[in-house]
Amino acid sequence: DTAVSQTPKYLVTQMGNDKSIKCEQNLGHDTMYWYKQDSKKFLKIMFSYNNKELIINETVPNRFSPKSPDKAHLNLHINSLELGDSAVYFCASSQGVGQRSGGYTFGSGTRLTVV
Amino acid sequence: DQQVKQNSPSLSVQEGRISILNCDYTNSMFDYFLWYKKYPAEGPTFLISISSIKDKNEDGRFTVFLNKSAKHLSLHIVPSQPGDSAVYFCAASGNTGGFKTIFGAGTRLFVKA
Numbered sequence: 001d002t003a004v005s006q007t008p009k010y011l012v013t014q015m016g017n018d019k020s021i022k023c024e025q026n027l028g029h030d031t032m033y034w035y036k037q038d039s040k041k042f043l044k045i046m047f048s049y050n051n052k053e054l055i056i057n058e059t060v061p062n063r064f065s066p067k068s069p070d071k072a073h074l075n076l077h078i079n080s081l082e083l084g085d086s087a088v089y090f091c092a093s094s095q096g097v098g099q100r101s102g103g104y105t106f107g108s109g110t111r112l113t114v115v
Numbered sequence: 116d117q118q119v120k121q122n123s124p125s126l127s128v129q130e131g132r133i134s135i136l137n138c139d140y141t142n143s144m145f146d147y148f149l150w151y152k153k154y155p156a157e158g159p160t161f162l163i164s165i166s167s168i169k170d171k172n173e174d175g176r177f178t179v180f181l182n183k184s185a186k187h188l189s190l191h192i193v194p195s196q197p198g199d200s201a202v203y204f205c206a207a208s209g210n211t212g213g214f215k216t217i218f219g220a221g222t223r224l225f226v227k228a
Contacts, residue, residue, distance in 0.1 A: 004158070035218075043159070043204065043218035056215060090158050100208070103149050103161030104216070 003027050006091050006107035013081055014115055021076045021110045023091030031055075031097055032074035033104065034066060037088040049074055050097055081114045088112070118142045119207050121219035128226050134192040136222050138205030141186065145207035145217075150179060150190045153202045153221070162203075163190070195226045 004025045013019050025032060033056075034046040048056035049068040063079045078085060088111050092104040120139045128134045140148075146167040151159035165172040165179045165188065172179050178191045192199055205219040 041202075041220050045215050045217075048215075058215075092158070100147055100164075103151070103164060104159075106151075106158030106160070108156065108158045 002107075004091055004093055004105050004107040006089075006110050008110060009108065010111050010113075012113045012115065015081055015083060017081050018077070018079045019081060019112070020078070021089055021091075021112075023074045023076070023107060025072055025091075025093040025105070027093055027095075027105060029093035029095045029105070030071050031094045032068065032071070033092040033094075034074065034076050035090040035092060035106075037090060037109070039087070043090065047074075047076075048097075055097065078112075081112075083114050086112055086114045117219075118145075119205055119217045119219040121203075121205050121222050123222050124220070125223040125225065128195045128224065130197055130226055130228050131194045134190075134195045134199065134224055134226065136190040136192075136203050136205075136224065138188050138190075138219055139186060140188075140207050140217075142207070142209065142217075143186070145209040147208045148179070148181060148188050149206045149208070149216075150177075151204040151206060151218075152199075153204060159204055192224075195224075197226050197228050200224055200226045 007022050031050045033048045035043045047066040052068045065077045068074045088109045090109045091107040094104045149164040150162045152162050153159040181188045202221040202223045204221045208216040
């Protein structure tokens with residue numbers, strides 16, 4: 001039973017489309033995150049929610065909108081997709097805010113390709 | 116502005132020998148450091164962490180060393196096994212803008228049988 005599951009695993013779409021990536025965790029964690037791994041392989045924080053409340057919102061284009069209907073779900077909606085949005089997007093969760101001794105639990109990633 | 120740097124993109128080691136992966140950081144506000152391991156097509160998996168009040172933490176074959184004065188940490192894997200071949204990410208966390216965690220770019224480790 002997957003702890004942090006993301007869907008879809010692969011997403012190929014045309015420029016200008018709107019798409020969503022879903023994330024669910026069954027660990028009972030209260031904090032969830034979206035990270036983007038770009039072509040240079042850096043993992044960069046995009047958003048973080050604690051108990052459905054947005055606590056981290058990095059400098060991300062407002063075409064990206066996270067939504068947390070409950071603390072077990074954090075979805076990412078992207079409007080007007082651009083070529084530069086192509087990347088691997090990782091969802092993660094943790095108990096409490098930030099990483100302490102236990103680290104995050106990551107999903108397996110969603111590879112988004114914009115053509 | 117890379118606050119966490121892993122300057123070696125790759126490392127190749129013979130099975131049974133020691134693997135040493137290095138990481139440097141710039142922000143003295145970081146108070147927890149973590150290592151993650153990542154296989155292709157999977158998410159990073161937490162491996163080991165160390166608090167800034169310690170200089171060493173050991174878990175089986177994995178040991179993390181922290182040198183605060185040099186703002187440097189390293190992960191030692193002894194003995195290295197072929198299954199350790201993966202990308203290793205160094206990460207740092209602290210009360211910097213909401214306890215954000217900053218990741219390095221990763222080092223790809225190849226363990227040759």
